[in-house]
Amino acid sequence: MSALLGAEAQVFDLLSGPAGSGDHMTAWNTLQCEWVADGEWRVLTLTVVPDAIADGRFAEETECGLAGYGGTDDDVCRLTMRTAASWTQLTLQRLPASSDGLEAIADVLRQRLSADGGPVFAAPDADDWSALTCEDLELAFASIGKEATPGYPGFAGLEAFFPSGLPDAFAAAGAHVSCGWGGDLPAQVDIQIGAGAPASSLDGWSPVDVSGADEAWSKDGEATLVAVRDDNRLVMSSGTNATAADLVSLAEAILLVAGS
Numbered sequence: 001m002s003a004l005l006g007a008e009a010q011v012f013d014l015l016s017g018p019a020g021s022g023d024h025m026t027a028w029n030t031l032q033c034e035w036v037a038d039g040e041w042r043v044l045t046l047t048v049v050p051d052a053i054a055d056g057r058f059a060e061e062t063e064c065g066l067a068g069y070g071g072t073d074d075d076v077c078r079l080t081m082r083t084a085a086s087w088t089q090l091t092l093q094r095l096p097a098s099s100d101g102l103e104a105i106a107d108v109l110r111q112r113l114s115a116d117g118g119p120v121f122a123a124p125d126a127d128d129w130s131a132l133t134c135e136d137l138e139l140a141f142a143s144i145g146k147e148a149t150p151g152y153p154g155f156a157g158l159e160a161f162f163p164s165g166l167p168d169a170f171a172a173a174g175a176h177v178s179c180g181w182g183g184d185l186p187a188q189v190d191i192q193i194g195a196g197a198p199a200s201s202l203d204g205w206s207p208v209d210v211s212g213a214d215e216a217w218s219k220d221g222e223a224t225l226v227a228v229r230d231d232n233r234l235v236m237s238s239g240t241n242a243t244a245a246d247l248v249s250l251a252e253a254i255l256l257v258a259g260s
Contacts, residue, residue, distance in 0.1 A: 042094035044105075048113065049087050049169065057169050058087040062099050081106050085118025129232045129258055130174030130193050137179055137189055140253035148181035185246055187238045189254065195233040198226065210248055212255035218244055227251050229258075 031048040049058070058080055066076035077099045078091045088109055090102050134150075141148035170176035177191035197215055205226075210216035213227035213234075223242040227234040234254060236247055 043092070045089075045091040046109070047089045047091075048083065048109075049089075050118070051085050051087070053169050053173050053175070054087045055169060055172065058089075062102070064099055077102065079103070079106055081110065083110055083113040083118065084116070086113065088113070129177075129191055132177050132191055132258060134177070134179035136257055137177070137191075137254055138181065140250060140257050141181065141183070141185065143253045143256070144249045146184040146250070148185070148187075149183040150181060185238060185242060185250060187236055187242070187250060190235040191258070192233040192235060194231055195228075196231045197228045197233075208244070208248060210255070211252045212259065213251070216248075216251065218247065223247060225251055227255065229255060232258075234258075 029050050030053060031046070033046045035044045037043070060081050062077065062079045064077040066078060076091060076093045078089060079099065079102045080087065080089045082088075088106070090105060090109075092099070092102060138148050171178070175193045177193075178189070180186075180188045198217075202217060204220050205217040206220055208216050208218045208225065210225075210227045212229065214229050216225065216227040218225045223238040223246075225234075225236045225244075225247040227236075234251060236251060236254075238247060
């Protein structure tokens with residue numbers, strides 16, 4: 001990986017951590033890792049999705065000219081390929097955009113996944129949480145006297161860093177509900193089915209009392225809250241104007257909706 005990125009690279013598990021983009025994806029046997037070149041903005045992201053999640057949503061292709069975080073620079077290439085019992089995507093951001101080297105990595109990954117037999121899939125018990133919709137969760141705002149408008153502002157071009165079709169695939173499988181709102185209390189809300197309590201370090205997080213949750217934590221110095229009930233996890237983040245009390249109130253209202 002370091003040779004492709006042109007520098008020593010650090011590796012990150014994108015699915016780990018209390019508010020990671022998906023411990024629930026780990027629970028559903030999806031792998032996502034990232035290599036970042038030291039001192040450089042060159043990033044390689046690998047995602048392996050089991051067939052039961054992919055469900056015909058992917059096709060083999062190589063795309064370049066996708067926008068990166070800035071939303072204007074055509075600096076991202078993405079390769080999608082069929083692998084053993086799964087689909088795999090490689091996303092490379094660097095300047096200038098080029099797919100050179102992706103095919104070589106793809107060959108190695110095909111061989112490795114073939115030797116391992118691919119991911120073994122067993123869906124967690126989703127209970128009633130997987131039936132939740134953004135419209136259901138929006139009721140929570142009204143119950144605490146907040147007006148919600150669709151759409152939470154985020155990074156332009158962020159979709160380039162997620163496998164094409166993956167959010168829809170997880171939603172259809174009942175593994176993930178992700179919604180965002182503006183208005184009185186701008187918030188991004190993620191329901192992660194099967195993620196359970198964070199297994200990784202909670203350094204920098206403080207326990208908070210949230211009615212209806214088995215456990216809950218807030219991120220020190222940030223408007224981020226994580227609450228767990230049974231095997232499911234609620235992850236919330238808001239703008240800098242949100243108070244801890246705002247997030248706790250909204251979390252409690254969402255947990256009421258989820259339990260109704």
